[in-house]
Amino acid sequence: MKKRMRNNLLLVLALLISCNLQAQKPIKLAVAGMTHGHISFILGRPGKGDFELVGICDPNQELAQKLASQFKVKPALIYADLDKMLDDTKPDAVVAFGSVFDHLAVVEACAPRGIDVMVEKPLAVNMEHAKRMEELAGKYKIHLLTDYETSWYPTTAKSMEMVGEGKVTGPIRKVVIHDGHQGPKEIGCDPVFLEWLTNPVLNGGGALVDFGCYGANIMTALTKGEKPVSVTAVTRQFKPDVYPNVDDEATIIVSYPESQCIIQASWNWPFNRKDMEIYGVSGYIKTSNNQDMSVRTQGMKGEEALIVTDGDVAVYEDPFVYFADVIQEKIKPEDFGLYSLKNNIQVVEILDAARESAKTGETVYLKR
Known part of the structure; x- marks a missing residue:
């Protein structure tokens, strides 16, 4: 009886440790678009263990290579095509640092794959784009956040x-x-x-x-x-x-x-x-x-x-910590x-x- 109780306690302890390790597992993050001047907010962000950068993408490969070198991002993480990056790296979340017009394309690519998205302000260039993004976020049940300083x-x-x-x-x-x-x-x-x-x-x-x-x-x-x-x-x-x-x-x-x-x-x-x-x-x-x-x-x-x-x-005071907590359901946005x-x-x-x-x-x- 004592041996069984001991084994059960060890099993519970092992499960708790396993769950804790899973909770601490970094969120796989990819960057869609690199032309926004705020790109340094994510590429220059000190590592906090909450995210693992798995890919960066921009059609302008000269710019992508330049920024990757500046922020010491591995060349293997650089992509020119958004869909290929998403399929290769399978991120949990994407942050968009391209034009406001491009926000819709990012959501159109990410939502069907179940990938949460945070864009730089504002959400969209017009209501036609905004309503389409809202529709996709609701259909595929992803988080779609907008970041303001x-x-x-x-x-x-x-x-x-x-x-x-x-x-x-x-x-x-x-x-x-x-x-x-x-x-x-x-x-x-x-x-x-x-x-x-x-x-x-x-x-x-x-x-x-x-x-x-x-x-x-x-x-x-x-x-x-x-x-x-x-x-x-x-x-x-x-x-x-x-x-x-x-x-x-x-x-x-x-x-x-x-x-x-x-x-x-x-x-x-x-x-x-x-x-x-x-x-x-x-x-x-x-x-x-x-x-x-x-x-x-x-x-x-x-x-x-x-x-x-x-x-x-x-x-x-760090929008990416907020994003991580929303993804991990530690908080629910009002x-x-x-x-x-x-x-x-x-x-x-x-x-x-x-x-x-x-x-x-x-x-x-x-x-x-």
């Missing part, structure tokens, strides 16, 4: 927390979001990246898409997916000699039944900025960057400055959370309406 910010997470608690702002009335920089050419973006970033087909637009998506993403999360009533937008070309084919300045007003969001997206700021102001009936929140913010509520004579870190609020598919479908709908409004000079009313 501001999703990593402790100040973004803290703002969401404060709004959710209602202690600072109360009901939201106005949100003003500023995103952008001096311009992609001015800040030194690689020519390969610049080529599609300033192409109205491959990027879907200029500053309106490149930085307007941040505000649409955050407001959709703040309102938990509330449907906008209308979108009004004005775009400008202050630098037609530099950006002849796309806008370099956009102001987007997104109206809701009880609130309004003003998104200022620009390739003309005198410096980089990603900040926002959230105004409610009882106070406001202002963020300056990823860690600095201030709040003011009724009864206060001035603002209270805060410095927020990941120790003060629950936030993933329906309209910053990375979620539902959120980012609505982001594309807002951007589509903004383009239409800027083109026609009319307010676009969304179907409810």
Whole structure:
């Protein structure tokens, strides 16, 4: 009897060890597209044991070879054809670092193979692409996430927390979001990246898409997916000699039944900025960057400055750790959370309406 119990305990222990080893097994990751300037986020990422890079792919083999050499990626992992890479390496997950237009092709290749995907912002160039991607993700039951830099910010997470608690702002009335920089050419973006970033087909637009998506993403999360009533937008070309084919300045007003969001997206700021102001009936929140913010509520004579870190609020400062935890079902994305598919479908709908409004000079009313 004792011997049987001992054997049973050893069996249970062996199973627990086996399960633990399987849980710690790295996720097989492949990279689809290498022309995005943020490619260093994954190729230059320090090894954490959560992912195993099994392949990188881009039709531009000169670029692929160059980046592989720069980031010390084994030449054997380089592919020119996406389907061949997926069939040869059989990854669990793919991250897309090509043009926004190419996001659809990545999902079309990955979804039927049951491969989870994370794309760089925004999700898609238009609603036609976005709906097709949503359809594929649902049919084949894959995770399809969208990565934004501001999703990593402790100040973004803290703002969401404060709004959710209602202690600072109360009901939201106005949100003003500023995103952008001096311009992609001015800040030194690689020519390969610049080529599609300033192409109205491959990027879907200029500053309106490149930085307007941040505000649409955050407001959709703040309102938990509330449907906008209308979108009004004005775009400008202050630098037609530099950006002849796309806008370099956009102001987007997104109206809701009880609130309004003003998104200022620009390739003309005198410096980089990603900040926002959230105004409610009882106070406001202002963020300056990823860690600095201030709040003011009724009864206060001035603002209270805060410095927020990941120790003060629950936030993933590494998007790939978030991706891994979603894949391994350690967490489940909220329906309209910053990375979620539902959120980012609505982001594309807002951007589509903004383009239409800027083109026609009319307010676009969304179907409810």
